Amino acid sequence: MEALALGPARRGRRRTRAAGSLLSQAAILLFISAFLVRVPSSVGHLVRLPRGFRLTKDSVKIVGSTSFPVKVYVMLHQKSPHVLCVTQRLRNAELIDPSFQWHGPKGKIVSVENRTAQITSTGSLVFQNFEESMSGIYTCFLEYKPTVEEIVKRLQLKYAIYAYREPHYYYQFTARYHAAPCNSIYNISFEKKLIQILSKLLLDLSCEISLLKSECHHVKMQRAGLQNELFFTFSVSSLDTEKGPKPCTDHNCEPSKRLFKAKNLIERFFNQQVKILGRRAEQLPVIYYIEGTLQMVWINRCFPGYGMNVQKHPKCPECCVICSPGSYNPRDGIHCLQCNSSLVYGAKTCL
Structure with a gap:
């Protein structure tokens, strides 16, 4: 100086x-x-609750519907809730000789030996470590008899399962x-x-x-x-x-x-x-x-490939849900943008 x-x-x-x-x-x-x-203050502060919610506990079980695909949200890299292959009406009913078969995205059969997706003895689908690529439409084919004398009934239940992030x-x-x-x-x-x-x-x-x-x-x-x-x-x-x-x-x-x-x-x-x-x-x-x-x-910001949408995901309004086919998020924006050429979940580019 x-x-x-x-x-x-x-x-x-x-x-x-x-x-x-x-x-x-x-x-x-x-x-x-x-x-x-x-220096510690004698005045307390209200603690804000988490802005998103997490459906990752074993106690959470989701039932299907024959009318529309049921939406399921699974936090990325976490265990999923139990996705049941029954409707709300059949959940507590007695089913004779039930059989369950799960099909994942692109129609692939989910096998019992699958490491990441397990099927329980009662037909529930559970993911142990949910990845982005596992997002998509899952279909469960249920066959059962209401009573021994009745004929076999068949149901097809669809679930739209989405990865989401905080x-x-x-x-x-x-x-x-x-x-x-x-x-x-x-x-x-x-x-x-x-x-x-x-x-x-x-x-x-x-x-x-x-x-x-x-x-x-x-x-x-x-x-x-x-x-x-x-x-x-x-x-x-x-x-x-x-x-x-x-x-x-x-x-x-x-x-x-x-x-x-x-x-x-x-x-x-x-x-x-x-x-x-x-x-x-x-x-x-x-x-x-x-x-x-x-x-x-x-x-608030979402990671690329994820976005918030209150209209589409009313049960997870402040979650960053993976972008569906037909949309993408290239940066850390809040919403998924329309892209008709996008055919995958979690798209980060629009070609």
Whole structure:
């Protein structure tokens, strides 16, 4: 910095020392705010329930219909519910000499020896590790006698089985800081320090901070002339806790719950900066948070090949369901787009 300073070297050192001191004050303010946020609060918070639902428990059993294909949703890489080869009326009825035969997509017979799809002794279809390629129309052919004396009756039950995934949801925050001159290196240093402290703040929640945008602007203030301001935009998303050396399976590991806690921590962190500044008697640091500028939005995104559709999937309105033939999703959008040439489930391109 001394080589770039104008005037005598002593004056340059004095300016550098003063600017560095004010930047240090801003950094200390961040550290104190982060420390106070970590102190346990006596105030409780309501925990938001998961935004999707999961039909993966053994106790869930789905019956068929002779009138229309019954829709079944199975979370990707999870066990499916039991898909029964009976209607609601026949579920608790006595069936004499029943026989069941399941046909998968493209009419292929689902064999008893299949590793990924099992057929129980009562004719139920169960998937152990559902993959995208398993999505499609499944048909069960049921033959039985209502009584020993009656003739054999035959039913054909269809099921539309879809893979689905949790949405890739995250919070997006914007905040503004009073800044040093826009060409100052201290703004860049402060930006790195802010993201570093926020990342450490959320480390225990397995949440990730990503800086999306950082801009410095000259802002004309009412009765106060021009001032420099930093405009930050950053996102907070949950990391995958089901992978790694110690997979987390507790209900508190659900992304929505961890993100909700992360949101509360971030809000308290910025509010703490305001409180600390309000108690200061000395001069404000060059860079400081501008009260009331923190804003947040909740954003839902689906992975490529998946989308949300309340009309088509009313029982799973906030699930990212695999795109059906005739549609595709090329990016992390919310909806599957129409594509007449698409013939597969989970299409990511439209040729």
